[in-house]
Amino acid sequence: MSYISGKDGTITYGGVKLAKVASWSLSSQVEALEVTSLADAARDYTPGLKSASGSCSVWMYDDAAKSLLSKVVRTDAPGEADKLQMTLGFGSKSVTFKCLITGAELAMAVGEVMQAQLSFQVCGDMSAVVL
Amino acid sequence: MAVLLGSSGQIELRRTTLNDRAFQGTIAPSDINTAKDRFSFDFPQGMLMTGDQVAIKTRDGSTLAFISPGGWPVPGDYPDGIWYVFVDEVGGLRLYQRFDDAVSGEAATRVQLQAITAPVPIEVRVVNNIERIVGQVTDFELNTSREAVDVTELGEEFRQQHSTMISGSGQMSCFFDYERRLCDNLSDITAGFVEMPIYLHQLLLRTQLGSGFWAKLTLIGRGQKPGARAEDYDDEIWYEFDALVTNVGIAFEPTQPVKTTIQFVTTGEIRLRTRTVTNYIVKEQDGISRLRLEENQVGFLEKEDQE
Numbered sequence: 201m202s203y204i205s206g207k208d209g210t211i212t213y214g215g216v217k218l219a220k221v222a223s224w225s226l227s228s229q230v231e232a233l234e235v236t237s238l239a240d241a242a243r244d245y246t247p248g249l250k251s252a253s254g255s256c257s258v259w260m261y262d263d264a265a266k267s268l269l270s271k272v273v274r275t276d277a278p279g280e281a282d283k284l285q286m287t288l289g290f291g292s293k294s295v296t297f298k299c300l301i302t303g304a305e306l307a308m309a310v311g312e313v314m315q316a317q318l319s320f321q322v323c324g325d326m327s328a329v330v331l
Numbered sequence: 332m333a334v335l336l337g338s339s340g341q342i343e344l345r346r347t348t349l350n351d352r353a354f355q356g357t358i359a360p361s362d363i364n365t366a367k368d369r370f371s372f373d374f375p376q377g378m379l380m381t382g383d384q385v386a387i388k389t390r391d392g393s394t395l396a397f398i399s400p401g402g403w404p405v406p407g408d409y410p411d412g413i414w415y416v417f418v419d420e421v422g423g424l425r426l427y428q429r430f431d432d433a434v435s436g437e438a439a440t441r442v443q444l445q446a447i448t449a450p451v452p453i454e455v456r457v458v459n460n461i462e463r464i465v466g467q468v469t470d471f472e473l474n475t476s477r478e479a480v481d482v483t484e485l486g487e488e489f490r491q492q493h494s495t496m497i498s499g500s501g502q503m504s505c506f507f508d509y510e511r512r513l514c515d516n517l518s519d520i521t522a523g524f525v526e527m528p529i530y531l532h533q534l535l536l537r538t539q540l541g542s543g544f545w546a547k548l549t550l551i552g553r554g555q556k557p558g559a560r561a562e563d564y565d566d567e568i569w570y571e572f573d574a575l576v577t578n579v580g581i582a583f584e585p586t587q588p589v590k591t592t593i594q595f596v597t598t599g600e601i602r603l604r605t606r607t608v609t610n611y612i613v614k615e616q617d618g619i620s621r622l623r624l625e626e627n628q629v630g631f632l633e634k635e636d637q638e
Contacts, residue, residue, distance in 0.1 A: 209485035221485045259482050311496045313480045 202263055202291075210289035211256060213267065220264035222315060224288055226295060228322075252297065252322035254288070257315050260306075265316035271301040272318075275303035296328040333558040341549040342468050342503060344526050346383055349543030349573055349598065353456040354378060355390065360447050363397050368441045369423040370397060372453065375538040379418050380530065382434045384460045386413045390452040397451060402442035404428065413458060414442060430460075430589040434510065437540065459542055462547060463526040469590070471503035473548055473570055475601055497569040499572060499597035501548075507581060507589040531593045535576045542576040543598070567606045 211218040229274035231248030260266040271282050278300075287296040356372035363370045379385065388411030389395060395616035400406045414426035415433035426442035476499070479492040511531040534542045551568040559566070578594035 206485055207488045211485070217486075219484075220482075222482070223485070252567070273527075311478055311480070313482050313493050313495070320402060 204291045204293075205239070206288075208291040210287075212287040212289060212294075213284055213311040215285075217257065218264070218268070220259040220261045222257040222259055222274060224247050224254065225258070226254035226288055228252040252326070253301075253302075253320065254322070255303075255317065260316060261312035268301055268318050269304050269306075269316055272304040273306075285327070286318075286320070287328075293330045294328070295326060295330075297326045298323045333556060335551065335557065337470065339549070339552045339554065340468075340471065341552055342465040342471055343462040343547040343549070344465050344530075345462045345545035345547075346526075346530075347420050347545050347573075348457045348540045349575070351456065352540050353454050354539050355452070355454050358397060358447070358451045359454055360450070363444055363446060364423075364495070365444050365446055367425075368444045369419070369425055370444055372424050374422070374638065376422060377533070377536050378535045378539045379416055379424065379455070379457070380420045380537065381436070382415060382430060382530070383457050384413060384525075385432070386414050386456045386458045388412075388454055390454050393451070395451065395453070396447045397444050399437050399443035400447045402426065402444070409569060413625075417441070430463075440512075459545070461524075462545075463524050465503070465505065465531075466525045467483065467506040468528075469504050469506065471501065471548060473499060473501035475499045475597075496552055497601065499574075499601045500595065501597075502592055502594040504590055504592045507591045528591050528593075529574055532581075532591065535579045544574060544576070545571075546574050546595075547571050563607075565606070568627060569603075569604050570601060571597050571604060572601045 206223075208220070209224065211221050211224055225243070228250065229252070230250050232245035233248040234243060235246045236243045245270070256268075258268065268284075271278065283298045283300055285296070286299050287294050299320040299322050301318055302321045303317075305317040307317075308314050341357045346579075354374055356374055358370060358372045362372055377601060392410055393411050394408040395412060396408070398408075398412065400408060402413060403409060414428065415430050417425040417427060417433045417436040419436070420500060425433075425436065426444075427437070427440055428442065429440065432440040475497065477497050478495045480495050481490060483489075483491045505528040507529070508527050510527060511525050531544075548570040549567065550570070551566060553565055553567055556563050556566065561608070574595040574597045576593060576595050579591065580594075581589065581591040584590055
């Protein structure tokens, strides 16, 4: 039994651990479809579609962020091949899914180390979940 | 190895304006009093201070007609020149060739003015002055700091830091005084090479041109060092930087000397200089090199190499 903290976190992409990751987050939702009927005293719901999205920050250190940045910051159009198999790890647990990189933000400021802020949208169902 | 004492410390200051700020105005014929060699123009109160070395030039390329031909180092009429100023209590200006004459407002050595018939548009800039030792200093401190940004990444157990910006700040304390007196004999320094603490009070309040100055903080000065050899006599270690006066405090208390505390922040590069080789003064040899004393422009001995 132990707590999990940032030192236990990883992002694995294409089977390779991504370097210089500062943080990641994942947000998952299940839609609640209302099925409340007349004469019901309380609202009722049935599960709808699942969805998930997330973000991560990567320090700009050599080519650490290049592989993910190049999915968005590019000169040609993205295609089906740009869906990534990504695993967000935390200790011995992990969540694996296919996703599209949907946003990349680069910002430079005096006195700060440059980071790439990336956001992604999970495509389809999760491939594997170990919680 | 030696234990060094604070007595070797010293502060040198150069009057200047950071970012080369200038002020423009117009001198009208009625602004000039030729009997008292005094003139003025519409500059804000507190912008110029007695002892400042100012560069005055015309904005239209004409000559500075209100300066008498004898008021130039080389008699004539020129469009620009550099002088020391004495600022009286109502904002009148007198020009001088020497700093100590300007500080004392001497009547005999002021630059002679002459009447003009048309307005003269001018631009005034406080130029880099020579370094002067700040008098009456009792202590000073300089803190240099380097910001560190946390770049720890996931999976690491120890924090990683990346160094970023350097900054500096400090303060000095002095016994308050406003002029050097005839009987003063501080380190055999002549009057023209001492800056009084009141200048830093004035600098904080200087309008238009800001409160910038150039400083040299000597940590190890020339002289015999404890436990050192004779050839270490010339060793020097000092900081150099541009700074802004940010706070001046003065306290009055019965039975205590009046002390003033000046706080500053550095701007731009901070340089830590060391000199550990012996300085030799070039012997005067005709045709090869010579020592020259320039009173007006720089005021120090300058080595001039002949090609």
